[in-house]
Amino acid sequence: MTTAKNTYAVWPHATVTAIADVLADTSDGLTGREISLLLSQIGIAEAEGPNKRERLARALWARQIRDQASNCVVRFIAEAMAPVRYTQKLDVFSRRCDDLNEVLVHIGLRVNEAGKVARGPVASTLGEAAQHANSLRAELRRRGTHxxxxxxxxxxxxxxxxxxxxxxxxxxxxxxxxxxxxxxxxxxxxxxxxxxxxxxxxxxxxxxxxxxxxxxxxxxxxxxxxxxxxxxxxxxxxxxxxxxxxxxxxxxxxxxxxxxxxxxxxxxxxxxx
Known part of the structure; x- marks a missing residue:
């Protein structure tokens, strides 16, 4: 997960894109303004793109490649998932955690209750991902619940x-x-x-x-x-x-x-x- 200097290894492009898809989701994600403020706050340059998901994915990927480390993505997740942002929106926090964990489980990580990226189980298949994410919502979605x-x-x-x-x-x-x-x-x-x-x-x-x-x-x-x-x-x-x-x-x-x-x-x- 990290080196002795607490540098996170580069994440696959598909993982970074999937993280952006969750956090910049059209219906349930951060707004374009919120994304811009968070990127500015942690010193990541914005990128061009046709929509906020593409812009976020490109910005995080470009910075990760420049740094040769995924620390920028980890920090963005931590800032976006800071519990103080969800004081009156606990359901939104839980939903985003579930969705992020469905992605992160494939690289052995998870978002914990403090909104931080932490070690977690590793899944290699979609079935394992649903199980390890321990999410009723994810399982219901997989089953196509009415x-x-x-x-x-x-x-x-x-x-x-x-x-x-x-x-x-x-x-x-x-x-x-x-x-x-x-x-x-x-x-x-x-x-x-x-x-x-x-x-x-x-x-x-x-x-x-x-x-x-x-x-x-x-x-x-x-x-x-x-x-x-x-x-x-x-x-x-x-x-x-x-x-x-x-x-x-x-x-x-x-x-x-x-x-x-x-x-x-x-x-x-x-x-x-």
Missing amino acids: HQVLAYCTREILTKNAFHASLEATKSVFDRLRQLTGEQRDGSQLVDAVLMPGSTGTPRVAINSGATPTETGEQKGFASLLKGLASMYRNPTAHDPRLNRPVSDDELLELLTTLSMVHRRLDHARVQP
Whole structure:
């Protein structure tokens, strides 16, 4: 990682570019002005480029080549990730750490809770990188978790709160059923009202045509699945003390994967007025 003089070895071009992609991301990264101020603060000349990510990558790469050391990149990361910058934005800090660590794990480094670059595990494959980064968010992204699920639990996941994430994510399904139908009920009553055939013989939200006994059974099974999810996660976690309802990371990932499947079926459901 370093020599006796605390000089960091040159990082691969792909690594420097990936670091710039994270820190200068169009949606979640530093602004162009913030990048310029940080570069000036640590004495790195700005570079030309079509966008802020290219400019940052070129500036860091040029200085690294000039120095024949990656100290400039390490320092830029440390300044950009200084915890004082995120006093009111802990979710942003955690998200950037996760994304940086997915990159740094390939060269045996990581960003720690103090925002500093430190030694870490080495990964050679993308599967190992996701595991070593120890990031629920990274794993959820790898699995292609449905955006409706993430919209309800992203903040909880980023603060490493699996207990409340399970509650919020499960809410997403029932909120969506209400949005689709205008129904105001909740839990099992909501499921019965919109997913079961009822007196008309046709559910208000149908995941298939219902033309065969097999499809009718699938519709009822889908409804039963949602009732089970409500009983397991929605109701207990809403009322039980946190310590009495532990939810592991593995359980949370499995729950969110199941909820993603539910939302994808709802994506293509037929809704009766």
